[in-house]
Amino acid sequence: MAYPMTGTNNPAASCQFTPLVSEAARQAHQNYQAPYRLCLMAALAAISSATQPLVDVVMPYGATVPLSLFLVGIAKSGERKSAVEHRFMQRIRAIEEALEADHKNRMADYNVRLHQWKGHRKRLEKILEKKGLEHSEHKRVSEELVEHWKEKPEEPQRARIVYEDISPMAMLTALNETKVGTLVSSEGGIIVDGKSFDGVPYFNSLWSGEPVGVSRMRQATLQINDARLTISIMLQPDIFGPHTGKKGEKVRGSGHWARYLVFNPESTQGTRFSRKQANSWEHMERFDHRLSQILDRARMARVVGNAEREEILFSQEAASLWFDLADEIEDGIRSGGKYENASDHASKLAENMARVAALLHYFEDFEGQISANTLRVAADTCNECSQDFIDLFVPVPEEISDAEELRGMMQRMCNDGYRIVRKNYLRQRCPNSLRSGGRFYKALDVLAREGAIRPMQDTRNIVYIDMAPGLALPWDCPLWYC
Known part of the structure; x- marks a missing residue:
C-alpha cells in the first residue's frame, strides 16, 4: 500500500x-x-x-x-x-x-507510633499476667487488648x-x-x-x-x-x-x-x-x-x-x-x-x-x-x-549470505583484472563451505536474479560467468547468454 x-x-x-x-x-x-x-x-x-x-x-x-x-x-x-x-x-x-523522602518521613512517624503501640500492648499484657486479677477486670483488659491489636499501625509502603x-x-x-x-x-x-x-x-x-x-x-x-x-x-x-x-x-x-x-x-x-x-x-x-x-x-x-x-x-x-x-x-x-x-x-x-x-x-x-x-x-x-x-x-537465509560471500570474492577478482571466467573455475576457488550441498549454485542463482552476474555459453556449451554485466561485451566475444 x-x-x-x-x-x-x-x-x-x-x-x-x-x-x-x-x-x-x-x-x-x-x-x-x-x-x-x-x-x-x-x-x-x-x-x-x-x-x-x-x-x-x-x-x-x-x-x-x-x-x-x-x-x-x-x-x-x-x-x-x-x-x-x-x-x-x-x-x-x-x-x-520526592516519594522516597516522603516515605522516610512516614517511616519515622510509623516507628514512633509503633513504639507507642508496643508500649501500651506490653502494659496491657502485664496486667493480664497479674495473679488474683478479678474476672471482670481480666475481661475488660482482654477486650481492650483485642481492640488495641486492631489499631496496630500499618507500615507505609x-x-x-x-x-x-x-x-x-x-x-x-x-x-x-x-x-x-x-x-x-x-x-x-x-x-x-x-x-x-x-x-x-x-x-x-x-x-x-x-x-x-x-x-x-x-x-x-x-x-x-x-x-x-x-x-x-x-x-x-x-x-x-x-x-x-x-x-x-x-x-x-x-x-x-x-x-x-x-x-x-x-x-x-x-x-x-x-x-x-x-x-x-x-x-x-x-x-x-x-x-x-x-x-x-x-x-x-x-x-x-x-x-x-x-x-x-x-x-x-x-x-x-x-x-x-x-x-x-x-x-x-x-x-x-x-x-x-x-x-x-x-x-x-x-x-x-x-x-x-x-x-x-x-x-x-x-x-x-x-x-x-x-x-x-x-x-x-x-x-x-x-x-x-x-x-x-531473523537470520539471513543461507543462500543470501552465501551470495554475499561469493560477491565479495568476484569483486576481488574483478579488481585483479578478471571479468569473464568459467563457472567451474569459480566453483573450484570459492570458499570451502560453498562447495557442498549445492550452496555454490544456489548463491550463483541469487546473484543472477539480482543482475549482479551474467551467465553465458560458448559453442561447446561451457558455461562462463560475466562478473561485470553492466559493461558492454567485447565486439569479438564468442559467447552468448545462457
Missing part, C-alpha cells in the same frame, strides 16, 4: 505533526550527539511511564488496551545512553526522589514508580500495591542478565493488560489486576547478541521480545564534533513541562484512588488507515513475505503502532480523536523498529 510517510529517520520530517516529542528528541540528539532514534526511544519511555496510569486506547476493532510500551535500545559503549535516558526521565526520577535491578517477585509485589511501574535501565545487562527476566510470562500478561495471579509458598497469593508496566532498557550489542540466537530462543519463544519496539541505530561516534552542539534546551524544557503536567494528573489520580482512565479513540480516517496497515502486516506473514520468520513480532506490530499513536496524541495535547497524520508518524517509527527487529532476530 502507499500512504504519505513522515520519515522519522529524518528528525525534521515529523516535527510538523509531533513538535513536542520530535523537537525534544532532535535537540537531545544535537546536544548530546547521541543517535537520534536513541533519543526518540528515551522520549517514548518517559511518555509511556507518565501516561500509562491515566489513559488507554480503544483499538479500531473495539478492544481497549494499555498504552504501556516495551522498548529496547542497542548501542555500543560510549553512545551516551545513560546521559540521554537520565535527561528524559529526570522529571520522573525527581518524583521518585514505598510508592516507587521506577525500578532497575529487581527480582520478578519484588516487582510483582510492588505492582500489586501501586498498580503502575517502570522497569528502566541505561545499562540493561543488569536486567536481562539479572533476575527480572525470570518473570517473562508475567510481563507478557502485564503488557496485554491482563490480570496476573502468583501463588507463593508461605505467603499470600498475589492477584494483580489492571496494572500497567513500561519497560525501557538499553543494551550493548555484545550483551544483546545472545538473546537473538539459539540461547535466546526460550525468551523469544515466549513471545516476549515480540512485544518490544527495537531501536538499533547507527553509531554517531566519529561524527560528534563540538561545533555541532547548540547547547540550547528550549524544546526539552517544553517537553519537561508537558511531562510534569501529566505526572501531576497521575499523582492526583492516585490520591483520589481508582480513578477511571481516559479512553482515546481513532478518527474514522485513522481507523481506516490502521486497518490497511494491519492487513499489510498480515500479508507479510505469508511464505516469502517480510514477516515469514517473524510472525510473533508481526502479530504485535499493529497494536504497537496504535499505542504509540495514542501516546503521541495525548502528549502533544491534540484535540479530539487520533488523526491519520499522528498514526503515520507512529507507523513510521514502528516500521523502523520492525526492520531492526528483523535484522537482529
Whole structure:
C-alpha cells in the first residue's frame, strides 16, 4: 500500500505533526550527539511511564488496551545512553526522589507510633499476667487488648514508580500495591542478565493488560489486576547478541521480545564534533513541562484512588488507515513475505503502532480523536523498529549470505583484472563451505536474479560467468547468454 510517510529517520520530517516529542528528541540528539532514534526511544519511555496510569486506547476493532510500551535500545559503549535516558526521565526520577523522602518521613512517624503501640500492648499484657486479677477486670483488659491489636499501625509502603535491578517477585509485589511501574535501565545487562527476566510470562500478561495471579509458598497469593508496566532498557550489542540466537530462543519463544519496539541505530561516534552542539534546551524544557503536567494528573489520580482512565479513540480516517496497515502486516506473514520468520513480532506490530499513536496524541495535547497524520508518524517509527527487529532476530537465509560471500570474492577478482571466467573455475576457488550441498549454485542463482552476474555459453556449451554485466561485451566475444 502507499500512504504519505513522515520519515522519522529524518528528525525534521515529523516535527510538523509531533513538535513536542520530535523537537525534544532532535535537540537531545544535537546536544548530546547521541543517535537520534536513541533519543526518540528515551522520549517514548518517559511518555509511556507518565501516561500509562491515566489513559488507554480503544483499538479500531473495539478492544481497549494499555498504552504501556516495551522498548529496547542497542548501542555500543560510549553512545551516551545513560546521559540521554537520565535527561528524559529526570522529571520522573525527581518524583521518585520526592516519594522516597516522603516515605522516610512516614517511616519515622510509623516507628514512633509503633513504639507507642508496643508500649501500651506490653502494659496491657502485664496486667493480664497479674495473679488474683478479678474476672471482670481480666475481661475488660482482654477486650481492650483485642481492640488495641486492631489499631496496630500499618507500615507505609514505598510508592516507587521506577525500578532497575529487581527480582520478578519484588516487582510483582510492588505492582500489586501501586498498580503502575517502570522497569528502566541505561545499562540493561543488569536486567536481562539479572533476575527480572525470570518473570517473562508475567510481563507478557502485564503488557496485554491482563490480570496476573502468583501463588507463593508461605505467603499470600498475589492477584494483580489492571496494572500497567513500561519497560525501557538499553543494551550493548555484545550483551544483546545472545538473546537473538539459539540461547535466546526460550525468551523469544515466549513471545516476549515480540512485544518490544527495537531501536538499533547507527553509531554517531566519529561524527560528534563540538561545533555541532547548540547547547540550547528550549524544546526539552517544553517537553519537561508537558511531562510534569501529566505526572501531576497521575499523582492526583492516585490520591483520589481508582480513578477511571481516559479512553482515546481513532478518527474514522485513522481507523481506516490502521486497518490497511494491519492487513499489510498480515500479508507479510505469508511464505516469502517480510514477516515469514517473524510472525510473533508481526502479530504485535499493529497494536504497537496504535499505542504509540495514542501516546503521541495525548502528549502533544491534540484535540479530539487520533488523526491519520499522528498514526503515520507512529507507523513510521514502528516500521523502523520492525526492520531492526528483523535484522537482529531473523537470520539471513543461507543462500543470501552465501551470495554475499561469493560477491565479495568476484569483486576481488574483478579488481585483479578478471571479468569473464568459467563457472567451474569459480566453483573450484570459492570458499570451502560453498562447495557442498549445492550452496555454490544456489548463491550463483541469487546473484543472477539480482543482475549482479551474467551467465553465458560458448559453442561447446561451457558455461562462463560475466562478473561485470553492466559493461558492454567485447565486439569479438564468442559467447552468448545462457
